[in-house]
Amino acid sequence: MxxxxxxxxxxxxxxxxxxxxxxxxxxxxxxxxxxxxxxKSTLLRMAAGIIKPDEGxxxxxxxxxxxxxxxxxxLFYISDDSYFPPNFTPDExxxxxxxxxxxxxxxxxxxxxxxxxxxxxxxxxxFSKGMKKQLLVILGISAGTKYLLCDETFDGLDPVMRQAVKxxxxxxxxxxxxxxxxxxxxxxxxxxxxxxxxLLHQGGILLSRDxxxxxxxxxxxxCVLSDKTKEKxxxxxxxxxxxxxxxxxxxxxxxxxxxxxxxxxxxxxxLFCEVLPLSLEEIFISETEVxxxxxxxxxx
Numbered sequence: 001m002x003x004x005x006x007x008x009x010x011x012x013x014x015x016x017x018x019x020x021x022x023x024x025x026x027x028x029x030x031x032x033x034x035x036x037x038x039x040k041s042t043l044l045r046m047a048a049g050i051i052k053p054d055e056g057x058x059x060x061x062x063x064x065x066x067x068x069x070x071x072x073x074x075l076f077y078i079s080d081d082s083y084f085p086p087n088f089t090p091d092e093x094x095x096x097x098x099x100x101x102x103x104x105x106x107x108x109x110x111x112x113x114x115x116x117x118x119x120x121x122x123x124x125x126x127f128s129k130g131m132k133k134q135l136l137v138i139l140g141i142s143a144g145t146k147y148l149l150c151d152e153t154f155d156g157l158d159p160v161m162r163q164a165v166k167x168x169x170x171x172x173x174x175x176x177x178x179x180x181x182x183x184x185x186x187x188x189x190x191x192x193x194x195x196x197x198x199l200l201h202q203g204g205i206l207l208s209r210d211x212x213x214x215x216x217x218x219x220x221x222x223c224v225l226s227d228k229t230k231e232k233x234x235x236x237x238x239x240x241x242x243x244x245x246x247x248x249x250x251x252x253x254x255x256x257x258x259x260x261x262x263x264x265x266x267x268x269x270x271l272f273c274e275v276l277p278l279s280l281e282e283i284f285i286s287e288t289e290v291x292x293x294x295x296x297x298x299x300x
Contacts, residue, residue, distance in 0.1 A: 001025055002047060007056035009042050016042040018203035024181055027173050031190040032183040034200030040183040041080060044149050048077035073101060075147040076140040084124045090135055091120045103144030112138045129156040137165050148180045154189050166193045191280030199284060214283050219261050220253045223273040230268040237264050241286040253286055
């Protein structure tokens, strides 16, 4: 487990991370979401032990990560703007990382490079942005670490490669102790892979929730009722987060289990009723509006 305890970091007059606390469990995909400048990269760099928090502490499996080689060997960090030594090839990068990660698997590295159709002997500075991202993911997986910290890793990948990387993450979680932490400003990139999502805003955590739990307790229903009186009754009986009208069609987003919400609506003898799937963005919009924020303005 990665345990972040009341961590803060300031650069000059800028409070990049402000008293953040969160737990990242094992063998789950944790999504760290926030707009540019929200503090995602700073938080990941602290979690990787690259920079020290001004306040608080970050531990990996109970051990502080900063200046701790044993703890750092459990993680691999992929930054948004990763540096490659001039004229290095992928093979040379693999040999470099093999010196620091005792579980680095060269056979796995070579196999994945072939599967991704990347030339191991070509100079990395001739790679496109997307190819560099693919190489970093391959290096991270080959390192065999328990935790993989990814900063905007899907940025620059085409849809096919993005899905391929997600599939690799899922397979790793099934086959070994593996926990990817993915920072992104795009909720849509994460909704089909993440188990848990934390929302950062202005350096602080607004929300940190298990997705399945959130989906279980928030539902979107569209229905047609015979008169306005029944609609008013529903608004009082349900914990309504959002309500919209499209002609005679009523769209309700409410907190509660599917059965609770449907029983209430069915008691009004609707002419039509069905439950609609909620996207991750819609769930977060509902949650953040309750907290007094507008997520559409946060993730732009």
